[in-house]
Amino acid sequence: MTWLRMLATQLKYVNKAFWRNPASAFFTFAFPLMFLVVFTSLLGHHPITLQPGHTIDVSTYYVAAMAANAVISACYNYIAIGLAFQRDAGVLKRTRGTPIPGGVYIAGRLVHALFVSVILVVITAAYGRFFYHASLPTGTPLVEFLIMLLVGALAFCALGFAITCAIPNADAAPAVVNASMLPLLFLSGVFIPLTSTAPTWIIWVGRIFPVRHFALGMDAGFVGTTFNWMDVVVVAAWGLGALAVSLRFFSWEPKR
Amino acid sequence: MDATTDSCAISVVGLVKSYGATLALRGVDLEVRRGEIFALLGPNGAGKTTCVEIMEGFRHRDAGDVRVLGVDPDRQPMALKARIGIVLQSTGVDRYLSVAETIAMYSSYYPHPRPVDEIVALVGLDAKRDERVLRLSGGQQRRLDVAIALAGDPDLLFLDEPTTGFDPSARREVWDVIKNLRNLGKTVLLTTHFMDEAQYLADRLAVIADGRIVAEGDPDTLAGRDRMTATVRFSLPDHVAPPEDVALEMVATNTFALATLDVTRDLHRLTSWALDHHVDLGDLRVDRPTLEDVYLELTAAVTTKVVR
Numbered sequence: 001m002t003w004l005r006m007l008a009t010q011l012k013y014v015n016k017a018f019w020r021n022p023a024s025a026f027f028t029f030a031f032p033l034m035f036l037v038v039f040t041s042l043l044g045h046h047p048i049t050l051q052p053g054h055t056i057d058v059s060t061y062y063v064a065a066m067a068a069n070a071v072i073s074a075c076y077n078y079i080a081i082g083l084a085f086q087r088d089a090g091v092l093k094r095t096r097g098t099p100i101p102g103g104v105y106i107a108g109r110l111v112h113a114l115f116v117s118v119i120l121v122v123i124t125a126a127y128g129r130f131f132y133h134a135s136l137p138t139g140t141p142l143v144e145f146l147i148m149l150l151v152g153a154l155a156f157c158a159l160g161f162a163i164t165c166a167i168p169n170a171d172a173a174p175a176v177v178n179a180s181m182l183p184l185l186f187l188s189g190v191f192i193p194l195t196s197t198a199p200t201w202i203i204w205v206g207r208i209f210p211v212r213h214f215a216l217g218m219d220a221g222f223v224g225t226t227f228n229w230m231d232v233v234v235v236a237a238w239g240l241g242a243l244a245v246s247l248r249f250f251s252w253e254p255k256r
Numbered sequence: 257m258d259a260t261t262d263s264c265a266i267s268v269v270g271l272v273k274s275y276g277a278t279l280a281l282r283g284v285d286l287e288v289r290r291g292e293i294f295a296l297l298g299p300n301g302a303g304k305t306t307c308v309e310i311m312e313g314f315r316h317r318d319a320g321d322v323r324v325l326g327v328d329p330d331r332q333p334m335a336l337k338a339r340i341g342i343v344l345q346s347t348g349v350d351r352y353l354s355v356a357e358t359i360a361m362y363s364s365y366y367p368h369p370r371p372v373d374e375i376v377a378l379v380g381l382d383a384k385r386d387e388r389v390l391r392l393s394g395g396q397q398r399r400l401d402v403a404i405a406l407a408g409d410p411d412l413l414f415l416d417e418p419t420t421g422f423d424p425s426a427r428r429e430v431w432d433v434i435k436n437l438r439n440l441g442k443t444v445l446l447t448t449h450f451m452d453e454a455q456y457l458a459d460r461l462a463v464i465a466d467g468r469i470v471a472e473g474d475p476d477t478l479a480g481r482d483r484m485t486a487t488v489r490f491s492l493p494d495h496v497a498p499p500e501d502v503a504l505e506m507v508a509t510n511t512f513a514l515a516t517l518d519v520t521r522d523l524h525r526l527t528s529w530a531l532d533h534h535v536d537l538g539d540l541r542v543d544r545p546t547l548e549d550v551y552l553e554l555t556a557a558v559t560t561k562v563v564r
Binding site: 006009010013016017020021086089090091093094096097098099100101253 | 312313314334337338340342344346347348349350352353357361362364365366367388404408
């Protein structure tokens, strides 16, 4: 119970600080939504075949893809860059000198990232519904979608924790985060839909890394493609792997 | 808890710590009494921070016994953390929260926090209570650091080089806050390499050099400082000859110095002579070796030993 109360208090302050930092709020909120607007305006309104016999408007596709992108940036980017900055500024070390359990402190950041992800997905879905008449998941697809969203958000948070172990200092954080995630977003069909003509190696990148699996799981809810539990399993496995790396290598002290 | 641990906030016996092949601490013994401000002095790399971080529970020791408030920091880190406050050399806070919010957030981590407004007043940040942290000056941020360390109403505070890099007025601000802590009955362990800081703040101090304590005591009497040769200086008006029965050295025009081990007797002789001759001893002062002189001698001795 103390644990929960501490987490709630922690969450309150994380949230307060988040909204008061214009740069942080801009990058986590405006950026993914800007992508959604740009991609749908630029490439919208032509049919695209995702599965044999399943053709949809490309703008609907982007609503799902940008929802996935928003979750990744709210979890992976936000956690990794935020923690690297906090670590370098000595905030983490200071926290380590107080009796708050490390798990509660980390959970505060994680739950806040989930909270931001949900808001982003809701805004994206509302935008898609309003401007592109994208269908929204209901019934079983909704449950599947929510499971994918939760598992994906947790996994990308864990990956964000894990990548901080490889970030040498706060100045390098945005570069490391973007260099590790941007190529994957392109190669996983998030920015540009992958068709059957895509090169084999790109298909394999999508199969190995978690981004494509997460995007496919999110697609299923929005565009009505088949939901595949294997996607959830792969994403979850990456999350658990990242958790193991974090537990072993995560540092509360600045790297010098 | 027996009587010794009770009167003793920190007791360290035979503390050893090495980083790889480098021996950082080679058997440190230290005792900090409850309610005192204790300063740990030493050159950079002498082992100050390592020593303190072991007491705080940030690092594990290789050998020796450490008790902080009767608790072994290695065995019961959480129990200890609830009762100590730490001001690290360089630590940030979330810059977008206000002073009061920051203190309240840290208070929420402790079982028996001190009321936020009381802490704000203690460190003199009343006027900045609702200001965002990013708008505070360096001295104010340091006072906030102390405020955060006070959030859990700790019995013992660790201050690691609290004024390094500060201008004189910011240092004075922080010193006043630290002096205040003694009135609250807190024990303070302070590391510094500023002698004036130790002189001004500390009840007792220890000098650490090359991983060992080389001297320990009162700032005024450390390493027999009070018994060392003192120098009496004064100046005489033009055309007045100095007394002949005193071994004076003329250091400048009309200015004289007298090296003495018996200040009282020599000063008495000088002033009697001056009264008898109706002469004014201008700029009369007695200089003892400063804490800095003693410190430099102590740490230089160790360095030479190491080189040899």
